[in-house]
Amino acid sequence: MIGLASEPHHAWLEKHGVLPVTYGPGTAVRIREASGGRVDAFIDTIGEGYVALAVELGVRPARIDTIRDWKAATEIGAHTYGEGAAASAVVLGELARLAARGRLEVPIARTHPPEAVQEAFRALERRHTHGKIVLRP
């Protein structure tokens, strides 16, 4: 499995069994090198042209999922399975089982008091948060 991230997050990905690749100019070339030229599926959590990139890499629309780019997904017939698709007792039960077994890790990037909610949103908007931002009442 390959994961796109900036270099400060590569070690974390490696520790979790993911081959890290830096995003930015040349992403397609780096993914091809890392995958040996064969990419079977693509999950896009960012938007910004990743659905088109997946198509460029030869991934079939049925094997592409985006939680951001509904327009591109509609155009090519890719999936848009996001939290709506996972909001069921079955999925929540599975997540609880994984958490209980220590198999589901949810890093807390930072916590803020409610009066610092603007600061929390500014951090979120920068889009380099490693984990969740928690407002602590």
Ligand SMILES: NC(=O)c1ccc[n+]([C@@H]2O[C@H](COP(=O)([O-])OP(=O)(O)OC[C@H]3O[C@@H](n4cnc5c(N)ncnc54)[C@H](OP(=O)(O)O)[C@@H]3O)[C@@H](O)[C@H]2O)c1
């Ligand atoms: N449809 C749904 O059901 C659903 C549900 C929840 C969230 N969302 C959406 O999903 C997105 C992800 O949410 P999130 O909570 O994970 O927060 P986020 O702040 O959008 O994601 C942060 C991560 O994105 C990485 N990143 C930033 N720019 C990137 C790029 N150009 N290419 C690849 N990776 C990049 C950062 O990595 P580095 O720090 O290493 O740069 C960071 O780890 C948000 O846009 C949110 O609106 C959709």
